[in-house]
Amino acid sequence: MGSDVIVEVTGSLGRIRLDRPKALNALTHAMIGDIDSALDRFAADPAIGAVLLSGEGERGLCAGGDLRSLYESEGTGFAESFWRDEYRLDARIAGYRKPFVALMDGITMGGGVGVSAHARHRVVTERSRIATPETGIGFLPDVGATWLLPRAPGEIGTYLGLTGEAVGAADAIFAGLADAMVPSARLPDLIRALAALPPEAGQNGVRAAIEAHAQDPGPAPLAEVRDVIDRCFAYDMVDEILAALQADGSDFAARILATLQAKAPASLVLTLCLLRRGRGAASLEAALEREFHAALALLAEGDFREGIRAAVIDKDRRPRWRPATLEAVDPAEIARWLEPRAEPVFPNLR
Structure with missing residues (x-):
């Protein structure tokens, strides 16, 4: 599927692993296409009950899109193609019919938020740092952030979108960007539990597996x-x-x-x-x-x-x-x- 995305099946679980750890798993255009193709494959396979997105390396799920490729491109043609495919992928993840679980462990920013915060099941850890920091580089909170952030309590989303401040697990859940906190040491156990579910377990089965491994993140x-x-x-x-x-x-x-x-x-x-x-x-x-x-x-x-x-x-x-x-x-x-x-x-x- 491409050297920067590992696609595999473990039990009933279809896995998508972003594999550019030296670049904090920043999304390239090819990676976006590879993720989309994996979703096609998993959607068509009745033996796959759920999909799990994670990032390789110790630092995070995904730091965003590949900014260097956008900078080095001529005009806006490359960016238009890149963003068109990326935003369609974000919307597809939001509406994916099979349970989609995103492990937002470590740094999850920009485009990383796009492929995770729209998922049905969003898991953070004590290492999570979630942010939409785009105003600091002359850009805007994209990948659907202007849909997610206004739905946070009060003006929390306005604050996060304008400042680009990074938040941890408790704040991410408080802001509606995540659903549950699972300690990073328990992620392998969670993955095994998800893979062991029958394909027909559905959203409720996946939710129960996550809750069984989750902990209270503490006050936000x-x-x-x-x-x-x-x-x-x-x-x-x-x-x-x-x-x-x-x-x-x-x-x-x-x-x-x-x-x-x-x-x-x-x-x-x-x-x-x-x-x-x-x-x-x-x-x-x-x-x-x-x-x-x-x-x-x-x-x-x-x-x-x-x-x-x-x-x-x-x-x-x-x-x-x-x-x-x-x-x-x-x-x-x-x-x-x-x-x-x-x-x-x-x-x-x-």
Whole structure:
């Protein structure tokens, strides 16, 4: 199926193992195709009762998409093909008829969230670090994040989408990005239990197997600061959010204010627009469709290439955002970035 994706069958369990550990299992275009092909195979096999996605190596499930390939591509043709296939895969995982289990062990960010947080059964561990950090590279929380995040309690999703802050197991469950915490030492036992289930066990059988190995993740740190987050992130303008954080005066608000001030201004404005639109989205596909066109705009006209340069290519961590300030962001440009600019990802979407 491809050297970077291991596809195998263990008992009644179809396994998909991302196998680029040196690159934190970052998704290439070929890997996306390999995962999709594996889902075809497992869907057609009556002996397969459930599908399990995991990452090889000790560091995480998946750090996101392969940014270097996007940076080195000419124009937007490669990105259009890459994102079209990736977003269709994310939607397919969300609607997959057989139980789909994602092990979000370790780093699970960006595109890694796309192939896991839409799954029916999402397992985190004490090592999990879940994030949508795209505003820090001049991009936007994509792969359906603008569908997931607005459905978190209060303004937790707005906070996570704009800041890109990474959260652990308890917060991921609190935010609705995961379902259960299984200690990493018990994952082999969980996998054996899933493989031993009869093919007809279904969603309830898989859920029961996970619950039998799960532990209480403890209190969610975000719950302790939710009042500040709900109050400060309730606004529909980024400058109002920043003003509210500054007025709050708490150490937490001051830290988050500094975090936001380092992000790409145009990406913050665009992301907030997409998050607010995501609240009223009719479906995950509708949110993905908006993300697709906005992503192409940021690659062609925004700060995405500069963000990749600073973080991945030159690694100087000194991006030169254009515009450099929130005040200089042109609302007309943001509105244009929200308009369709390519053939749709989901042609039958209404």
